[in-house]
Amino acid sequence: MTLGLITIELGCDLEVQCAQDTPMLLLMHVHSSRLLDLIGFEQISSEPPSAGTFVLDEEGNRFWRLVAPAGTSTIQLRAHVRDCGLPEPVAPGAPQAPVEELPVQCYPYLRASRYCESDLLAPMAWSLFGATPPGWERVQAICDWVHRRLLFDPSAARSSKTALEAEREGRGVCRDFAHLAVAFCRALNIPARYCTGYMGYTGVEESPEPIDYSGWFEAYLGGCWFTFDARTNQPRIGRVLVGRGRDAADVPILQSFGSHDLNSFRVITIARELEPDQADTTSLGTSSP
Structure with missing residues (x-):
């Protein structure tokens, strides 16, 4: 649409x-x-x-x-x-850059952070996604898996929840979906950064939950940062960025x-x-x- x-x-x-x-x-x-x-x-x-x-x-x-x-x-x-x-850009085939060729600004987004324990989740990430084609297809496979694995549940929200805890509990809110996807991407050497901002129901059916700040992430592929959202798992219209960082602790x-x-x-x-x-x-x- x-x-x-x-x-x-x-x-x-x-x-x-x-x-x-x-x-x-x-x-x-x-x-x-x-x-x-x-x-x-x-x-x-x-x-x-x-x-x-x-x-x-x-x-x-x-x-x-x-x-x-x-x-x-x-x-x-x-x-x-x-x-x-317009819906957000989709670029199947966008390649994953070798780590040694990444811009230096990407390196902070390869490291584990407060809510994204990519080091602890690395064995799981490689087991789940190591056989997928690197690049866009791999990031989309991560989003598909996180989208299926986590149940959106506002009652499960807490400010201290990490990506590892969200995976173990199997439920959370939009920031938990983003944190888990970010942690998997970083574990697979894909720079990923957490984003937060305004996202309403433009172009989609409205949900009964009140509008809140939304959490999503960006992955660095093909020399560009692309928007991904493991919770909605579809390109959206009218997303307005407020903050970017390593995870929710930064923004x-x-x-x-x-x-x-x-x-x-x-x-x-x-x-x-x-x-x-x-x-x-x-x-x-x-x-x-």
């Missing part, structure tokens, strides 16, 4: 409770790679008002840094993003440097198809990096 040019309204509302003034990093903003797709400007507000600043890391992730005052704070982000309305939605309680959390993703005259006249905005 394909759509015409679409605009996606996205946002996040959260409420936090702090016992004292608490520094925080929030990862809610559109990734720097999608800045040219912004329509107008992102709007972020907090109540009570707190001065915040953007922080850009080496992966292009745009964090909002602020000090939340003692008590209850609400933070709200809204943005509109233009999207081509938490909220990282506080002190104790806090998250009282409420809501994600918004609404896609609308543009009419031809709207597509011609809609201007793109930029935002602080």
Whole structure:
């Protein structure tokens, strides 16, 4: 399925409770790679008002840094993003590069990390996928296997769950699907990085679960990074990247440097198809990096 040019309204509302003034990093903003797709400007507000600043890391992730005052704070982000309305690219036959020929920037994504124990899962990975053709076919075989192996179960979510634990338990949420697939890819010398962002139900049947931040991954094949999603296991329309890293530890939605309680959390993703005259006249905005 394909759509015409679409605009996606996205946002996040959260409420936090702090016992004292608490520094925080929030990862809610559109990734720097999608800045040219912004329509107008992102709007972020907090109540009570707190001065915040953007922080850009080496992966292009745009964090909002602020000090939340003692008590209850609400933070709200809204943005509109233009999207081509096409499913994500599929490239069967994309080759896997020999490790010695990889760009140096890929090497961190071959190593085991906090939630992706590729070293411990290596024997299993080679047993399951060692006979598959290297490259795109091997990554897709990993996604197919993880998609069958894990049951999507929001009640099984926990912030400490690793790829190895997800495989043993056989259930989890989108980040667990991504972590397990990433760990298998790295064990097979395929650079893979964890991604998080906004993904609604554009072009697919809606699920009864409320929209949440989604987790997927990218694999380096044929000199490019391609999107894969072991949970949905199909190309999607309107995915909007927020953060990239080794695993979810690098791109938490909220990282506080002190104790806090998250009282409420809501994600918004609404896609609308543009009419031809709207597509011609809609201007793109930029935002602080």
